[in-house]
Amino acid sequence: MTAGASLEPKRLRVAVLNRQFSATGGGAERYSIALVEHLAARHDIHVFAQHIDHSWPGVSYHKVAQPLKRPRWLNQLWYATATWWATRKGFDVVHSHENSWHGQVQTVHVLPVKYNLLHGLRGMQLAMRWLKIITSPRLLVYLALERSRFSLRGPRxxxxxxxxxxxxxxxxxPACAPAIEVITPGVDKVWGQATPLQKVEARRQLGLPEAGFCILFVGNDYRKKGLSTLIQALQQLPGQCFVAVVGNPAHVPVFQSQVKSKGLAQRVFFLGSLSDVTPAYQAADVLAHPTHEDTFAMVVLEAMAHGLPVVVSGERYCGIAALLTHEANAMVLEDPLAILGLSTALARLQQQPDLYRHLSDGALHFARQHQWTTLALQQDNSYRRVAQRARPQAGSCKPNL
Structure with a gap:
């Protein structure tokens, strides 16, 4: 190389593992997709998925067969094996968003299986749980995959x-501590509040009432994300308040029955899955996210990027809440099951314009500090670190069993 020649970073060949590579899949899928889009210009990225609904310049897509949809644990084992075989050679980095034993970069989107099964158990309760585990092929496979996933047999x-x-x-x-880093989700840009015209047009497009206070709910698992609590809270709000529900339509029938039984059929609108949630954010006045469990909750950040005040569960239940400040950039709920707490927060936003504007401004300021253009560089650094390590490191990350 001649003196003064520019030293451009090496393009890496990266395999990304995610069974559902579609924006309608949920927060984990949107996280994976955003990273691919923002890093495609830097690296040669190959996506390995069983369901693909995405296209991006420079990205190669590889459809992984799905011989069996059920049982899920068997499909998980199949997917892990198939992607291991396909990526065992020829890649600088394998980035897995799935429970699999291979991949130098492992992104964890849910609580560990082992934690869910064994947390807080002692004595006879612990013994009985282990008896259940060793007699369940499903649990044994999930735990075995997870144990291998969090090993440090190589750079990880x-x-x-x-x-x-x-x-x-x-x-x-616990032994995994040295390998852990935090990379929060981001947004592509900060859109800002919808204009009155944009709001009306978005509501027309989605079949929502043009007038009234629209409370948006976004989530594929309606139960876990707290839709039942929101429906009950809606009963305590003025008649001009209504709820728009975006997410997996498979859950709609059960919740439609709840809505009808409470006389709210004209105030709750099920929109199904949307490949682009932007019109829903433009149509809404606030986002309600009384989730019972979310490692982050990208929908909250996305809503804030549209200038929507958000009502969200506290950090015990929702990861993003650890970064938020109550009544500064969000309304944070101590208890997502408390109907009165949720209805009170929503009523204040509907009835107090000053509070609404204050939280809208705070939301936009927060979103500007969490954009993918910056956060994707953290992931890029992770790729380069593991790719530069010439040899696998000895030792393994063994769980406390």
Whole structure:
């Protein structure tokens, strides 16, 4: 190389593992997709998925067969094996968003299986739980995959989307601490509040009432994300308040029955899955996210980027809440099951314009500090670190069994 020649970073060949590579899949899928889009210009990226609904310049897509949809644990084992075989050679980095034993970069989107099964159990309760585990092929496969996933047999980075997942991760796999880093989700840009015209047009497009106070709910698992609590809270709000529900339509029938039984059929609108949630954010006045469990909750950040005040569960239940300040940039709920707490927060936003504007401004300021253009560089650094390590490191990250 001649003196003064520019030293451009090497393009790496990166395999990304995610069974569902579609924006309608949920927060984990959108996280994976955003990283691919923002790093495609830097690296040669190959996506390995069983369901693909995405296209991006420079990205190569590889469809992984799915011989069996059920049982899920068998498909998980099949997917892990198939992607291991396909990526065992020819890649600088394998980045897995799935429970699999291979991949130098492992992004964890849910609580560890081991933590969910064994946390807080002692004595006879612990013994009975282990008896259940060793007699269940499903649980044995999930635990075996997870144990291998968090081993340090080679260069490995374990990425968490929020710090609130750290205690559970370290309880289940304490020796993994040196490999853990936090890379929170981001947004592509900060859109700002919709204009009155944009709001009306978005509501027309989605079939929502043009007038009234629209409370948006976004989530594929309606139960876990707290839709039942929101429906009950809606009963205590003025008649001009209504709820728009975006997410997996498979859950709609059960919740439609709840809505009808409470006389709210004209105030709750089920929109199904949307490949682009932007119109829903433009149509809404606030986002309600009384989730029972979320390692981060990208929908909250996305709503804030549209200038929506958000009502969200506290950090015990939702990772992003650890970064938020109550009544400064969000309304944070101590208890997501408390109907009165949720209805009161929503009523204040509907009835207090000053509070609404204050939280809208705070939301936009927060979103500007969490954009993918910066956060994707953290992931890029992780790729380069593991790719530069010439030899696998000795030792393994053994869980406390």
């Amino acid at each position: 980075v374990i990425v968490l989307p929020s710090k609130t997942l750290m205690p559970q991760m370290l309880e289940a796999y």
